[in-house]
Amino acid sequence: MDIEQIRSQIPVLAHTAYMNTGWSGPPPRRVAQAMKDRIDLELEQGPIMPQVLQAGREIQAQAREAAARIFNATLDEVLVTRNTTEGINIVLSGLDWKQGDEIIICDMEHGSVIAPSQLVAQRYGAVVRVVDLNVQDSSEAILTKIEAAFTPKTRMVFVSHILYATGRRMPAEELRRITKDRGIFLMLDGAQTGGHIELDMARSGFDFYSIPGQKWLLGYEGSGALFIRRDHLERVHPAHTGGRGIVRPADAHNFQPVADTMEKFLGGSVSVPVQAAFLEATKFIEEIGIKNIEQRNMDLAESAKAKLSEIPGVTVTSPSERRDSSGLVSFAIAGQEPISVVERLWANHRLVVRQVGHPAATRASIHFFNTQEEIDLLVGGVRELV
Numbered sequence: 001m002d003i004e005q006i007r008s009q010i011p012v013l014a015h016t017a018y019m020n021t022g023w024s025g026p027p028p029r030r031v032a033q034a035m036k037d038r039i040d041l042e043l044e045q046g047p048i049m050p051q052v053l054q055a056g057r058e059i060q061a062q063a064r065e066a067a068a069r070i071f072n073a074t075l076d077e078v079l080v081t082r083n084t085t086e087g088i089n090i091v092l093s094g095l096d097w098k099q100g101d102e103i104i105i106c107d108m109e110h111g112s113v114i115a116p117s118q119l120v121a122q123r124y125g126a127v128v129r130v131v132d133l134n135v136q137d138s139s140e141a142i143l144t145k146i147e148a149a150f151t152p153k154t155r156m157v158f159v160s161h162i163l164y165a166t167g168r169r170m171p172a173e174e175l176r177r178i179t180k181d182r183g184i185f186l187m188l189d190g191a192q193t194g195g196h197i198e199l200d201m202a203r204s205g206f207d208f209y210s211i212p213g214q215k216w217l218l219g220y221e222g223s224g225a226l227f228i229r230r231d232h233l234e235r236v237h238p239a240h241t242g243g244r245g246i247v248r249p250a251d252a253h254n255f256q257p258v259a260d261t262m263e264k265f266l267g268g269s270v271s272v273p274v275q276a277a278f279l280e281a282t283k284f285i286e287e288i289g290i291k292n293i294e295q296r297n298m299d300l301a302e303s304a305k306a307k308l309s310e311i312p313g314v315t316v317t318s319p320s321e322r323r324d325s326s327g328l329v330s331f332a333i334a335g336q337e338p339i340s341v342v343e344r345l346w347a348n349h350r351l352v353v354r355q356v357g358h359p360a361a362t363r364a365s366i367h368f369f370n371t372q373e374e375i376d377l378l379v380g381g382v383r384e385l386v
């Protein structure tokens with residue numbers, strides 16, 4: 001991996017130590033260019049001229065193929081969405097919930113897991129069971145806690161594959177093992193995984209999985225992708241739809257909500273420029289190789305965690321075991337508010353990190369374009385604050 005060559009394609013890195021990909025990744029120039037090219041085409045030729053329409057359809061088709069490759073899923077199991085949360089809502093609001101059905105989430109979850117689960121509870125009388133985790137919990141301990149929360153009414157386990165606050169990689173494959181035989185759905189929020197770690201829907205057997213385009217894939221806001229296992233397509237009703245959701249246009253007055261096709265979730269028009277950026281971003285990431293990216297992110301994160309934890313008064317809240325880890329590195333400084341740490345690292349070093357809650361910490365997102373020098377800048381900056 002030629003890091004200098006990669007960095008030269010991401011302009012923001014020339015003047016900023018960017019460690020906030022977990023919020024939104026810095027776009028490579030060619031990703032922005034793909035979006036600009038599409039905007040210019042529409043500008044110069046008009047948005048619905050036949051050749052422009054056709055090119056737009058091709059971009060959408062290729063974006064969907066790219067999403068299928070990222071998931072390692074078949075095309076008919078994948079939909080390009082507007083963000084992670086949209087994909088989550090398509091699934092949560094589309095399943096046929098019954099009074100008393102139970103959804104298991106954990107207490108370190110993002111609002112995009114919490115709120116859609118609560119909505120289902122409020123609308124259909126389902127019950128959200130929250131499993132309390134500790135940052136020190138091993139994968140085995142997490143599995144034991146989740147399994148202990150199972151009842152005959154458990155219908156879904158819904159967790160983030162990588163927890164946003166600590167970067168902990170949840171034992172998703174083991175979760176699939178313990179849910180599958182019991183007929184419990186496993187829904188994973190992949191906001192922190194797509195473009196960061198290798199995904200394999202075909203092998204893992206996950207039921208539902210949603211990712212964004214704007215974070216680790218380095219695309220733009222307004223893009224994402226959803227995977228629904230083919231066996232479940234008929235079970236997920238579209239909570240909203242429109243003309244593009246009509247699977248058989250010749251028979252438009254016979255809309256099929258139980259059709260086994262992802263198209264039923266499409267409503268109206270989409271932003272083709274944003275999908276062009278999503279497509280280019282996935283190509284950029286695929287050319288570098290997600291496996292290579294994952295290894296480098298883990299190596300850099302390991303180094304950051306080791307150095308930060310040597311600083312007196314600093315507690316690293318991310319896992320130390322490599323198999324539980326990701327490129328997210330969170331740490332707390334005794335007696336200092338995370339927000340003030342964020343502000344001072346920016347003011348002192350142009351270093352971009354963010355604060356997170358539960359547990360309260362400052363989070364650095366380390367992606368393949370970051371360097372050991374930037375890790376050392378972070379560690380030095382934290383040492384100064386201490």
Ligand SMILES: Cc1ncc(COP(=O)(O)O)c(C=O)c1O
Nearest residue numbers: 083084085110112160164191212
């Ligand atoms: C775990 C998790 N879920 C969901 C989201 C929201 O993602 P999106 O804006 O793509 O819906 C985030 C973003 O920070 C996240 O970290």
